[in-house]
Amino acid sequence: MSRFAPKTSIIALATAAFLAATSVTATADSAAAGRAAVIAAKVSMCQTIEAAGTKTGGKAVRADIELGKIKGCEIEVVLPNGSEKEVMVDMATGKIINIKND
Numbered sequence: 001m002s003r004f005a006p007k008t009s010i011i012a013l014a015t016a017a018f019l020a021a022t023s024v025t026a027t028a029d030s031a032a033a034g035r036a037a038v039i040a041a042k043v044s045m046c047q048t049i050e051a052a053g054t055k056t057g058g059k060a061v062r063a064d065i066e067l068g069k070i071k072g073c074e075i076e077v078v079l080p081n082g083s084e085k086e087v088m089v090d091m092a093t094g095k096i097i098n099i100k101n102d
Helices: 006-021 028-040 045-056
Strands: 059-067 071-078 084-090 096-101
Touching: 028 059, 045 059, 045 071, 045 084, 045 096
Parallel strands: none
Antiparallel strands: 059 071, 071 084, 084 096
16 A cells, blocks of 8 residues: 655645635635735745644644735644644744634
């Protein structure tokens, strides 16, 4: 049985999250804003996912781009005990902004 390397899995998850954030159901303007936020970001979505997992000790299961006042990546992680946390990471700095129980 083949196993994917962790970095391959992170890249696949980040790609899927980006595509979901700019899905066909989104308006053209919001899709363009999402792409612009990713292009302008100082850290990649992969780095934000890695930061969330490292900080919480969990594994990412979902990532969304948030285009509010702070451009960030909202990552849902599942901890080893089965609980979930939502982690917001600033895409400009890579710093954790907020962690909340989901």
